[in-house]
Amino acid sequence: AKNTGSNSLCFFDTRMPAQVRERSDIEAGLRIALEQDQLVLHYQPQVDRDGHIIGAEALIRWCHPQQGMISPGRFIPLAEANGLILPIGNWVLETACQQLARWAEVPALAHLTLSVNVSANQLSQPDFVERVLEVLQRTGAPAQKLKLELTESALVHEIEEIIRKMSVLKEHGVCFSLDDFGTGYSSLNYLSRLPLDQLKIDQSFVQGMLQDTNSAEIAHLIMLLAERMGLVVLAEGVETEEQRAALLERGCQQFQGYLFGRPMTVEQLEGELQA
Numbered sequence: 001a002k003n004t005g006s007n008s009l010c011f012f013d014t015r016m017p018a019q020v021r022e023r024s025d026i027e028a029g030l031r032i033a034l035e036q037d038q039l040v041l042h043y044q045p046q047v048d049r050d051g052h053i054i055g056a057e058a059l060i061r062w063c064h065p066q067q068g069m070i071s072p073g074r075f076i077p078l079a080e081a082n083g084l085i086l087p088i089g090n091w092v093l094e095t096a097c098q099q100l101a102r103w104a105e106v107p108a109l110a111h112l113t114l115s116v117n118v119s120a121n122q123l124s125q126p127d128f129v130e131r132v133l134e135v136l137q138r139t140g141a142p143a144q145k146l147k148l149e150l151t152e153s154a155l156v157h158e159i160e161e162i163i164r165k166m167s168v169l170k171e172h173g174v175c176f177s178l179d180d181f182g183t184g185y186s187s188l189n190y191l192s193r194l195p196l197d198q199l200k201i202d203q204s205f206v207q208g209m210l211q212d213t214n215s216a217e218i219a220h221l222i223m224l225l226a227e228r229m230g231l232v233v234l235a236e237g238v239e240t241e242e243q244r245a246a247l248l249e250r251g252c253q254q255f256q257g258y259l260f261g262r263p264m265t266v267e268q269l270e271g272e273l274q275a
């Protein structure tokens with residue numbers, strides 16, 4: 001620890017070792033998790049204005065043999081920092097496409113889209129496009145049902161290169177969604193140039209919109225912007241009927257949140273659809 005004063009030195013001395021230990025435990029554990037099939041995808045339903053399930057978002061979990069289910073918030077940021085996000089991201093894409101290929105064979109499930117989170121690091125790989133096309137082809141998943149979710153932070157560097165990659169995948173039918181919209185720093189100039197299909201209103205605005213006028217204004221503006229740009233708008237983190245009603249009234253087209261379903265196993269999701 002740097003000696004920047006007695007208070008901070010005391011803080012580092014008592015707190016850092018445990019944090020560092022947890023961090024390297026997670027790193028070592030993640031490599032094993034990849035080798036030993038401890039990662040799983042859960043699926044959270046996405047619904048239309050009538051409440052019908054139109055698709056799902058794939059969300060990763062780590063089934064740790066001792067610690068139980070570990071949420072992505074605890075290991076994805078670490079994986080992004082140490083490069084493990086690349087093999088993890090490949091596993092997610094592969095697993096999601098296998099699932100899409102299975103759904104395509106079942107008439108009652110063939111309409112479902114599947115949204116997959118892609119981190120900035122993955123998108124910036126020179127072979128990203130080839131990799132996605134190869135997985136689609138090998139698994140037989142319909143490209144039109146695959147929706148790649150990008151965050152604004154993935155779009156700030158090498159914008160021309162990113163537009164090119166997105167355009168090639170779009171020609172093959174793949175869709176793109178801008179995740180957590182409103183929380184990052186994308187300029188409207190960039191936004192209009194990106195070949196996007198969907199904007200996701202971040203859950204912080206959805207959850208704040210009935211309490212503070214600021215969040216309500218932002219949510220409303222995002223819906224107007226999406227409409228102007230011809231993009232589908234999906235509200236995330238919808239937990240109450242009141243939130244759903246307010247969003248419906250403003251013209252929101254798609255919804256995701258605990259009100260409609262938590263992230264669940266694929267069997268549970270299929271059960272909801274056949275019920």
Ligand code: C2E
Binds near residue numbers: 058059236
């Ligand atoms: P995200 O992409 O913004 O995903 C939405 C998060 O909100 C999920 O958390 C979901 O469980 C949670 N959520 C959904 N509905 C509600 C609701 O009504 N209320 C509340 N309070 N929360 C809700 P989760 O599964 O813990 O994932 C956290 C983040 O981890 C994701 O945020 C995403 O950034 C990242 N992540 C998850 N899976 C992957 C993956 O396969 N690859 C990458 N790169 N990142 C992933």
Ligand code: CA
Binds near residue numbers: 057117149179
């Ligand atoms: Ca997402």
Ligand code: CA
Binds near residue numbers: 179202203
């Ligand atoms: Ca999100």
Ligand code: CA
Binds near residue numbers: 180
């Ligand atoms: Ca988020």
